[in-house]
Amino acid sequence: MTQxxxxxxxRAEKVERLREQGIDPFPARYRRTHTIAQAxxxxxxxxxxxxxxxxxxxxxxxxxxxxRNMGRVAFLDLRDGTGAMQAQLRRDLTGADFExxxxxxxxxxxxxxxxxxxxxxxxxTVEARSAAMLGKALRPPPEKWHGLQxxxxxxRQREADLxxxxxxxxxxxxxxxxxxxxxxxxxxxxxxxxxxxxLLNVAAGANARPFVTQHNALSRTLxxxxxxxxxLKRCIIGGLDRVYEIGRIFRNEGLDATHNPEFTSMxxxxxxxxxxxxxxxxxxxxxxxxxxxxxxTTLEYGGATIDVKAPWRRLDxxxxxxxxxxxxxxxxxxxxxxxxxxxxxxxxxxxxxxWGRLVDKLLGDKVEPHLVQPTFLVDYPVEMTPLAKRxxxxxxxxxxxxGFVAGMEVCNAFTELNDPIEQRRRFEEQEALxxxxxxxxxxxxxxxxxxxxxxxxxxxxxxxxxxxxxxMLFSGQSTVxxxxxxxxxxxxxxxxxxxxxxxxxxxxxxLPTLSQDxxxxxxxxxxxxxxxARITKxxxxxxxxxxxxxxxxxx
RNA sequence: GGGCCGUUAGCUCAGCUGGCAGAGCACCGGACUUUUAAUCCGGGUGUCCAGGGUUCGAGCCCCUGACGGCCCA
Numbered sequence: 001m002t003q004x005x006x007x008x009x010x011r012a013e014k015v016e017r018l019r020e021q022g023i024d025p026f027p028a029r030y031r032r033t034h035t036i037a038q039a040x041x042x043x044x045x046x047x048x049x050x051x052x053x054x055x056x057x058x059x060x061x062x063x064x065x066x067x068r069n070m071g072r073v074a075f076l077d078l079r080d081g082t083g084a085m086q087a088q089l090r091r092d093l094t095g096a097d098f099e100x101x102x103x104x105x106x107x108x109x110x111x112x113x114x115x116x117x118x119x120x121x122x123x124x125t126v127e128a129r130s131a132a133m134l135g136k137a138l139r140p141p142p143e144k145w146h147g148l149q150x151x152x153x154x155x156r157q158r159e160a161d162l163x164x165x166x167x168x169x170x171x172x173x174x175x176x177x178x179x180x181x182x183x184x185x186x187x188x189x190x191x192x193x194x195x196x197x198x199l200l201n202v203a204a205g206a207n208a209r210p211f212v213t214q215h216n217a218l219s220r221t222l223x224x225x226x227x228x229x230x231x232l233k234r235c236i237i238g239g240l241d242r243v244y245e246i247g248r249i250f251r252n253e254g255l256d257a258t259h260n261p262e263f264t265s266m267x268x269x270x271x272x273x274x275x276x277x278x279x280x281x282x283x284x285x286x287x288x289x290x291x292x293x294x295x296x297t298t299l300e301y302g303g304a305t306i307d308v309k310a311p312w313r314r315l316d317x318x319x320x321x322x323x324x325x326x327x328x329x330x331x332x333x334x335x336x337x338x339x340x341x342x343x344x345x346x347x348x349x350x351x352x353x354x355w356g357r358l359v360d361k362l363l364g365d366k367v368e369p370h371l372v373q374p375t376f377l378v379d380y381p382v383e384m385t386p387l388a389k390r391x392x393x394x395x396x397x398x399x400x401x402x403g404f405v406a407g408m409e410v411c412n413a414f415t416e417l418n419d420p421i422e423q424r425r426r427f428e429e430q431e432a433l434x435x436x437x438x439x440x441x442x443x444x445x446x447x448x449x450x451x452x453x454x455x456x457x458x459x460x461x462x463x464x465x466x467x468x469x470x471x472m473l474f475s476g477q478s479t480v481x482x483x484x485x486x487x488x489x490x491x492x493x494x495x496x497x498x499x500x501x502x503x504x505x506x507x508x509x510x511l512p513t514l515s516q517d518x519x520x521x522x523x524x525x526x527x528x529x530x531x532x533a534r535i536t537k538x539x540x541x542x543x544x545x546x547x548x549x550x551x552x553x554x555x
Numbered sequence: 556g557g558g559c560c561g562u563u564a565g566c567u568c569a570g571c572u573g574g575c576a577g578a579g580c581a582c583c584g585g586a587c588u589u590u591u592a593a594u595c596c597g598g599g600u601g602u603c604c605a606g607g608g609u610u611c612g613a614g615c616c617c618c619u620g621a622c623g624g625c626c627c628a
Contacts, residue, residue, distance in 0.1 A: 005605040007565060120589050143566035144581055145592055493622040536620055542606060
């Protein structure tokens with residue numbers, strides 16, 4: 001028996017023992033009178049002002065995170081969502097409930113009822129008169145002093161991470177407060193929170209590849225949204241003058257430090273506003289969030305001290321590229337010419353890159369890393385931005401900005417294009433570019449949206465904020481998966497081997513007398529694309545061979 | 556894509572020049588009425604990431620691969 005099984009079995013036996021004693025190890029309810037924070041506060045108040053004449057006993061609940069058993073008295077550390085405190089179990093005070101200790105393990109949920117006292121050492125404590133098991137744990141918690149360090153396990157079993165690591169717990173509390181504060185900020189400015197569809201006939205509104213799914217009843221292919229932009233603008237057209245949506249966006253692309261295939265955005269649209277108004281909204285909001293949540297507008301990130309206090313620097317995009325890369329993009333308005341200049345300064349480009357993509361690479365390589373202090377990069381080439389309005393005086397540019405903090409893009413905003421004729425032309429340009437540059441992502445033409453704009457759309461300022469990026473910034477994390485509770489991960493080695501072994505067993509049970517070569521082929525076909533791509537032929541053959549031998553021996 | 560580092564008990568980690576696989580926590584058995592990572596006595600529970608090679612002998616050396624971390628593109 002492995003040690004893992006032993007832990008489980010010992011605890012499972014305790015569950016049985018409790019049942020034999022007529023105790024439900026998983027009772028439906030328990031009446032608690034105080035959260036741990038409330039109990040601590042109550043005791044502090046009593047200590048200050050004296051105990052009431054008729055003192056109530058309290059009951060608190062929580063997970064057992066520590067046990068110090070001294071024979072006829074035991075001290076338990078209890079933790080609930082509000083805090084941690086000590087409970088004392090004395091044999092002479094708890095009677096039969098004292099026996100519960102024999103079936104108690106770290107990680108169990110317990111309720112205790114009794115007086116609030118300070119022990120000899122001054123520790124706030126519930127002096128239990130009764131105790132009840134509220135939920136037995138069958139697995140041991142991670143190591144109590146060092147916590148859980150293994151990154152894979154932390155991310156795959158976030159609950160264990162949260163149990164073991166206080167900083168992780170606090171980080172996700174902060175994220176939640178961040179979202180709540182953004183809502184308050186937008187609500188306070190008269191914005192209406194709306195909900196728009198996630199399943200769409202056309203995934204438009206951004207340059208990204210969508211996830212594809214199937215609606216059975218309609219026999220229709222649907223796409224998960226890659227932005228909330230187009231529907232929110234339809235709200236503006238409909239007369240909801242200020243709207244926003246906080247929600248999940250899905251983009252079918254790779255995973256890395258700053259990209260999870262599903263992420264949270266806050267998009268907002270405001271009629272009669274332009275991108276200058278939106279800049280001021282963003283800097284005001286982020287400064288306010290920092291003051292409210294962190295108590296300061298300066299934050300430490302990646303070794304830099306960043307001040308998010310408004311106003312943020314405005315930096316013209318063309319000037320920025322000129323300064324940081326020495327290239328005037330207006331002097332190289334075609335892809336071949338720009339690519340040539342970029343090669344000269346050592347930026348990796350390909351024959352197929354579109355002009356817009358080249359500019360994007362220049363930005364990413366040469367400009368963005370320098371945008372450590374909060375900066376709005378202003379006025380983007382029209383090729384990169386089909387939904388923004390042309391700049392009235394800068395030919396070839398649109399009124400668009402992106403906000404950067406710590407070299408990270410945190411928002412994207414435009415003065416929205418509200419001319420339906422030009423909007424159609426811009427979408428058509430995107431479709432043409434898609435034909436020319438098959439590997440790149442372009443926006444898609446959405447007829448329903450164009451119809452909406454044709455009804456007449458007011459001048460509008462629009463904004464998209466990456467909530468995950470903000471959460472990273474505010475919590476000092478360098479990867480998005482540390483601010484997403486359950487991030488997507490590729491398969492672990494164990495999971496891969498398990499998938500292979502399962503496929504082998506499946507084929508073996510179906511066709512036990514196959515030749516070996518045919519057998520490998522069938523197993524390989526059974527594997528998911530992800531596993532098939534990564535398992536080596538040698539590894540597959542070894543595992544199949546082993547299973548083959550095991551089976552022959554069994555027969 | 557490239558470089559460096561790592562993968563050993565449930566968890567956190569040692570393991571020297573190749574020679575019986577280790578510690579702390581956790582766990583199991585026992586003692587203990589005021590502990591705070593309780594303490595004391597006894598017990599090591601393992602696919603050393605996988606496979607192959609060298610060797611009398613491999614956790615350690617070599618090769619291939621998987622997974623992960625960091626750095627660079």
